[in-house]
Amino acid sequence: MTAETHKKPGLETLRAAISRLEGHSDRRRRMLPFGVREIDIRLPGGGLALGALHEVAGGGNDALHSAAAGQFCAGIAARTRGKVLWIVTRQDVFAPSLKQVGLSARRTIFVEASSDVDVLACFEEGLRHGGLGAVVAEVARLSMTASRRLQLAAETSGSLGIAIRRWRRQTDAADFGQPTASVTRWRVSVLPSVSLPVPGVGRPRWLLELIRARAGECADFEVEACDAKGRLAPCTPVADRLALPAALADGSDQEATWARRARA
C-alpha cells in the first residue's frame, strides 16, 4: 500500500486536502497497533485510531453477555496509558479477569449509571476530559447524533472511546446494523479453541469481524484471545489444519465440478 502511494504523489495531496476539510489536519493522528500484522495492514493508519470512537459487539449469544467483546476491549484498554473509565448500567464485570488481560484493577474506574442516557453523558464527559487512557461504555442504543457527539469529544481530546454494544434481548441486536459515526466497528464471536493433545481447554480463539472502518475495508480475522498483556495473536491459517480439496475451496471451480457431475 505504501509503495502505491509513493508512486502517486497526487493521491497523497488529495488525501491531505480531504483531511484538512474534515478538520483534523493540524493533529497528527495517533494509532494503537494490535501487533498482529494481518489486522494492522487492514486498518487505515496501521492500527486502532486514538482520539476516535470504536464500536464492539459480541456475535451470537455474546451479544447479550459481551464476554468476548468485553475481554477484547479490556485487552485494547490495557495497552493504553493512564486510567481507564468503564461505564456500565448493570455491573457483572469480574475484575480478576481484567487483570488477566493486563488491565489492572488499580487503573480501572467503574461508573454504574442508572440509564442509557446517563451512560452516554458520562461517556462524553470521560472522552472530553482527555486525561484517560481509554473510556469503555456498555450501551444498548447508540443513535447517529449521540455517536457523533462522542466522536467529536474523542477527536478534540485524543482519548480512545470504545462503545461495547450490549443488548438485553437477542432481537434487539439487529440495532447493530444502524449507521453511527464511529470510526471502526467490530464484532467478536467465540470460536472453538484448538484442541489440545491432553484433556483441557486450549487458548480461546475469536472471530474478529471488522464490519466497518472509515477509509478502510471490511475484513474477518481469526485470532487467539488476549494474553496477559492484552495482545492478540494470529491463528495458524485454517487451510493448514483443514485441508479442503482445491476444487471445493474456490467457488467457480465448485460450479464447474457440479456441472461436470451433472453431465456425468
Place this chain on the structure above:
Amino acid sequence: MSVDLAARKLGLRPGTPVAKAQALYPDLVLMDADPEGDRRGLEKLALWFQHRIAPIVAVDAPDGLVLDTTGADHLHGGELPMLKDMVHRMAGAGFRAKAVVADTWGAAHAIARYGRAPIAVVPPGNTASVLTDLPLAALRLPPTIIEGLATLGVSRIGPLAAMPRAPLALRFGPDVARRLDQAFGRIGEAIVPVRPVDPVEVSRNFAEPIGAAETIARYIGKLVPLLCQGLDERGQGVRRLDLLLHRVDSRTEAIRVATAMPVRDVKRLTRLLCEKIETINPGFGIERMVLIASLAEPMDRRQTVSSLIAEEEADVSDLIDTLANRVGMQALYRFAPVESDLPERSFCRVPALAPEETKDWPEHWPRPTRLLMRPEPVQAMAELPDQPPLFFIWRGVRRKVKCADGPERVFGEWWKNDAELTIARDYFRVEDTSGERFWLYRAGDGEHGETGSQGWFLHGIFG
C-alpha cells in the same frame, strides 16, 4: 411526655397521668422532662444531618427534624435508600425514628408522626389522598383548636378540608386554614436551616431579583473566587459546597456539590456548581445568594513530579467529581482484591480515588469476564466424583461439553461462618461444541452429602 419501648409494652402511653401509672407499676422509673436538653440534642442532630444528608435542615420541635432533600437525594442513591440509611443510622445510635418524604413540610410532618409505615415516600401529587385519613393532631394545630373541632365532630383532616373556610376562620382564627394550606402545598413554608459552626461563607444580595440561568452562572463565577480566597487563608480545600439561593417568596433553593478530594480550584468549583443550575427553580426571582463551604479539609500542597523521572499521569480527580455529582459517589468505584477463594467474595468496591492497594488476585487460574450476579442452576450430567459434566442445560438450551478444565475445589470459609464448615464447590471451565466457554460449579464435592446439594450451577461466562 414520652415512654420507652418497655413501658409501651406495659400499656403506658404519653398522656397517662403519673399517679395512675405509678399506681399500676410502683417500680416505674420516672424522669423529669428536659425540653431545653431535647432542643439542644435535636440541634446537634440537625447539624449532623446537614453534614451527612442535605444542606437545608431545621429543627421541627419538639421531636423532629425537617430536611429539604431536593437535589440531594441522588447523592444517596434515591429517596427510599436515603430514608432507609437515615433510619438505620438513627437505630444504630439507639433511636427509633420514622422518615417520610412528601411534597410539603406539613404533609411530611403529619405522615411521619401519624402514618403507619416507619419509612414512606409519598409520590408527588398524592399528598391530598394520603392526608385525608390522618387525625387533626397531625396538622400542627394548638390543642385548644383540636378540642374545639372535636366538639364539632371533626376528627380527621379530610372532612376538615372539605368544610367551608369562612365559618372556621371566624371561630378558630386563621391558623386552621393556614396549616391546611401548608400541608396541601397551597402556600409555601420556608425552612430556616441550622448553621454549622464557623464555615467559610460568602454571600451577595441583589437589589433586583435575578432569575436567568446566565445571571446565576455569572454570580456563581463572582462568589467562588471570594470563597477560594477565604479557603486559601485557612489552608483548606472544600469537600462539600452548598449554594443557598433565597427567593423573593422567602423559599430557599439549594445546590450541593461534593468532591472526592479537597479542592480550591476556582474553575473547577465554578463548573461543578454551574452544572447544577438547571435544578434550580428561581420562582419570582432570587434576592440573595450564599455560598458555604460546609465541609472543608486541610489541603496539602503537593510536589509536582519532575519530567526527568517519568511522564506524570494525568489527574482525573476533577472528572471523578463531575461524574460523582451526576451519578452519585457510590456509583463510582474501583474493584479491590479481597483474600477469599469464593469468587463472589473475592473483590470489594473501593472509592475511585482510594489509595492503591498492593495485593492482587492470583493469576494462575483463568477467570470469566462476566460473573453472574447469582449463580444460575443448570441441569447437568457428570460422572462422579470429579469429572466435568458431559452436557448441561442452561436457559433451556442443551449444550454438549467438548472439553473442560477442572475441578478447582473451593472450600467454605468456616473461620467466618460456622455454617460453611463443610461446604465445598468444584469449579470447571467448560467449552461447548460451538466454542462458548462457561464457568460451572457443583455445590459439593460429589462424594459427601454434607458438602452441598450436589447440584450444578453456572457462575460465569468466559470471553
